[in-house]
Amino acid sequence: MDASLPAHMRPERSFQGFILALQRFWAEQGCVILQPYDMEMGAGTFHPATTLRALGPKPWNAAYVQPSRRPKDGRYGENPNRMQHYYQFQVIMKPSPPNLQELYLKSLAAIGIDSAVHDIRFVEDDWESPTLGAWGLGWECWCDGMEVSQFTYFQQVAGFECAPVAGELTYGLERLAMYVQGVDRVYDLNFNGREGDAKVTYGDVFLQAEQEYSRHNFEYADTAMLFEQFKMAELACRKYLDAGWRDGGNRKQHLMALPAYDQCIKASHVFNLLDARGVISVTERQSYILRVRELAKACGEAWIHTEAGGAA
Amino acid sequence: MPDLLLELFSEEIPARMQAKAADDLRRMVTDKLVAEGLVYEGAKAFATPRRLALTVHGIPARQPDLKTERRGPKVGAPDAAVQGFLKATGLKSLDEAKIQRDPKGDFYIGLIEKPGRDAIDVLAEILPVIIRTFPWPKSMRWGARSGKPGALNWVRPLHAITATFGLETEEPDVVKFEVDGIASGQTTYGHRFLAPAPISVRRFEDYEAKLLDAKVVLDPDRRKDAILTDAKQLAFAQGFELVEDQNLLDEVAGLVEWPIVLMGSFEPEFLKTPDEVIRATIRNNQKCFVVRDPKTGKLASKFILVANIEATDGGKTIIAGNERVIRARLSDAKFFYETDLKTKLEDRLPKFEQIVFHEKLGTQAERIERIERLAAEIAPLVGADVGKATRAAHLAKADLLTEVVGEFPEVQGLMGKYYALAQGEDVSVAAACEEHYKPQGPADRVPTNPVSVAVALADKIDTLVGFWAIDEKPTGSKDPYALRRAALGVIRIVLEQSDRLSLTPIFQAAIALHIMRGTDATFEGIVAAVRNPAPNPTFLQKRKSIAADNLVSLIGDLLAFFADRLKVQLREQGARHDLVDAVFALGGQDDLLMIVRRVEALGKFLDSDDGKNLLAGTKRASNILSIEEKKDKRSFDGAPDAALYSLAEEKALAEAIGEVKAEASAAVAKEDFASAMSAMAKLRPPVDAFFDKVRVNDDDAKVRENRLKLLNEIRSATRAVADFSKIQD
Incomplete structure (x- = not known):
């Protein structure tokens, strides 16, 4: 931990200081620090900086905060640590460096978790995303019995083998910050690190939003519109993918993988909302997941035919 | 070395x-x-x-040197063959080869030495x-x-x-x-x-x-020993007792190189949640051990964790961190438990209408209905109250839809019992909610409470008959629906009951319940049709939701599967599996307890000299018969003609067979298999005497035929107890 930090910026005092400490640490490891992607998504993995950039031969090192929306996890602000909107901190390094585990442990030290007093463990947890057609092997990282991060070596994304393999780290920011700040309720987190009148809590920022969005997600989200949006996003994705092949049919180079992938992200989020509204039956659920996966795969295929995807 | x-x-x-x-x-x-x-x-x-x-x-x-001999061309063979031989063996000239003589001539032999590396x-x-x-x-x-x-x-x-x-x-x-x-x-x-x-x-x-x-204990057994010893010690020092858990110990020993055992606590109010739920929470999610009060056997509000470091603060931070997580987990579990208690078990049942049990066997709701009806059929046979058995079957699966079981599948059944008791169900109904899953494996206990027995049998037999009807039987190592375990469960329950129970009528009722799914037929109508020895195919065909082509062969096939499982079970207890075959071959054997008693009596009899000799005599009779039957291309059924007996031994044997048959059948009817076997023993002297003195293949064709018929009578007399031809020597 950086001792020169003013008190209100220290990771154990301030949620924003905590995020900045992580960003700074990973910037020093050569990562580009991106800002959140400007679309609703269920996890940082959906960000094109992970999903698409994990594919193809070109090196890529990035870190960013991604607001993650899980409509089903809303609890009207009444659960101490479950929310329909929270932050993930995502690191992706391709190819995975040989010392990725050590870097991860150093990042914990940077946010005030000292391995001399904390019991840090790598416990088997294989990761799979059926909607992204992706899987990898790795661990959930435990600190004193609490899962604080997910550590994955991507083997396949969008149905394509990762060559080379990227290493992905995902930190559950609120949970880690709660541990470091020693609070039991997420809304009690000190957001800005100030005290007294100047103090802003996580609850000040997000409690009302949790209540409103829970209402929206479970009770009022317009399902007719959402069903329509799903179809439109699916259609648009296909359309952009078809139109993006340069020189028509020869499928050598693609010029619109990113806009097409946006529609895949959109479809996935709309599906999550419909799922939260309980209007998708068990059997339909599987077919929606498959439809999103088909989009993700087609986008992955397009991406590897773009310049950043490694096409000649 | x-x-x-x-x-x-x-x-x-x-x-x-x-x-x-x-x-x-x-x-x-x-x-x-x-x-x-x-x-x-x-x-x-x-x-x-x-x-x-x-x-x-x-x-x-070093590897040992390898010496091999290679046979080459004949002495005086063409040069091309000689050159080939030299090349293959690496010899410089034929001078280095030996010459060996064999009946075909003289040959060169090359000795190849491959030095060890x-x-x-x-x-x-x-x-x-x-x-x-x-x-x-x-x-x-x-x-x-x-x-x-x-x-x-x-x-x-x-x-x-x-x-x-x-x-x-x-x-x-x-x-x-x-x-x-x-x-x-x-x-x-x-x-x-x-x-x-x-x-x-x-x-x-x-x-x-x-x-x-360097703080690494290499040997996993040493790590396990250290963890176990320290955990026991730590619990003991506080007046508690470690709840040992071998699987957890194995896993935890694989998560640390330098095990440090620490103890933490949680709020005693969590102990209102059932012990099993606390244990599952702490064990599954946190990989920690629980401890109990040795006086009451109840859990204490402590847990034991295994860390991987010797912390500079003596483990204070680690304990505090683990306590936080365990507190949060237990408060979730407590919340789940309390939420579950607010809904009556029967109010959960409508949800089962949406849950498919198996595509071809309908929903969970339909399955529960079948089990209820079948439990009612079985209840009087096992001394259970029909009303209670029906009620238990009605509620037994409801806990699958509770929050706690959703979180911890391993407490299914057990939670059903707690929730049933909490809503004031009869104790035997509540017990059946838990026990109807039993026995889960060979080490699991068998239910004895009659209500539990009725529901356990109904549950397992419905599964077996259903999967048999849609032809999803276990094959080789594949048994995805655990049907072998279900059959073995039925066998163990029935044998432990020490009561007579014919399986066929129960199977028929279970088949009827499967057939009538989604049709307008009544259970009584269908069951009568299924039990009809000559079932009316069109009547059944119209009312069938499953494609079981031949219901009669289905029952026979399923009974044979039970016979196989029983053989495995008896073999494990040291009985001879061929004796099970000998009893099953009699046909119509669907009463497991009777089968086992017969097998036991037969085993004892065959250990005696009388048994061994009678078996030999019967086999001899069978062998002669099968040779002659083949020769004449006919069988020798039917009663022999007493007028054709010419020798005393023939008459004596015929008389003995008559007596033994009557005596053995009477004993079998009384289920007194030991007496039936003693009766059989009386056959031995006349059989021995017959073979000693009588020539079966007499010149007179009539006499020969009559003697063969008499031999056939030996075979049929022994069938009162078993098919001796299936018994191995």
């Missing part, structure tokens, strides 16, 4: 894979050594979360192959090399390989090889946090000792 030390140092290996991996490493290396002619003295393999290690001691320094060179060749072909259940690629074809697959990234070979008294050599850019050497690393510096090792003895200095 020299020893091998091999260590594969990697990122964290999943706990569940470590033991098998160590074993595979030992097996693969030693098999290969032996195949290369290097017979070793001993080998042992170890695993920690970050390393697989192997020591093989007493390996010969140094063991270290052999090792350098086999070890990389073993690493590349290692059978991890799941493996991965990593890093820059993963972009290229032929990259190494390992369970998690592999970082270092230590491989040394040499004598105890000398500095060992490194077995030099390279796998995917990792060169073998003699450098390893200690504990990730407590001693991460590189360590140079020579051979196994200093390797294990230096690791211990």
